[in-house]
């Protein structure tokens with residue numbers, strides 16, 4: 001069968017390629033059907049019948065996703081229950097495109113909790129936060145001040161989680177709506193882990209806990225959220241792109257070490 005060539009502007013071509021890659025990420029393996037489909041034909045059950053009584057108007061119950069999230073999170077008495085509640089939460093579209101719900105990694109008894117942004121491709125595949133290149137840099141950064149996610153000793157341990165547990169398409173930034181929707185889970189997560197100090201890495205984490213962005217201005221400035229000290233730091237993915245910023249990140253790590 002011949003197919004007419006479609007001429008696309010360069011940006012249209014890139015968008016089409018990105019959309020195709022995203023569908024492949026979702027597991028789509030075929031883009032054509034064997035048989036023609038009449039998409040205008042209604043199934044019999046949907047065809048109007050003369051006898052059918054007029055349907056009662058649907059009652060629109062506006063379900064506020066953040067309210068639902070808050071109730072689900074508040075009802076979780078343990079981290080395992082919170083993980084289950086998060087995995088069962090269906091109101092965030094990102095979940096449909098994700099392979100895994102990425103909950104957390106590290107030692108829940110740690111004094112330091114790191115809040116990142118959202119899983120990337122590696123994290124989505126593995127189901128653990130910060131396992132890709134940015135995660136390897138994060139491990140090296142914190143190892144330099146004696147902290148590790150594999151430590152059994154709470155004094156030298158880390159606990160790591162993200163604002164969003166599902167990978168956004170093409171690793172785009174989380175939207176303010178997504179951050180607000182998932183915030184109740186983050187708050188409950190922090191309550192249950194009960195860390196002495198929180199490190200927020202990047203803008204999404206600042207937005208979630210401190211209600212504002214501007215990480216390049218905010219980094220290194222201690223703040224407070226949920227009754228705990230919060231240290232904003234630049235995200236390791238930014239440090240990979242901007243090695244000159246590592247110097248400031250090192251100063252922030254030393255400030256954290258001093259605080260601990």
Ligand code: URA
Nearest residue numbers: 116117118119129130
């Ligand atoms: N970046 C994040 O913010 N979190 C991850 O888990 C991975 C990359």
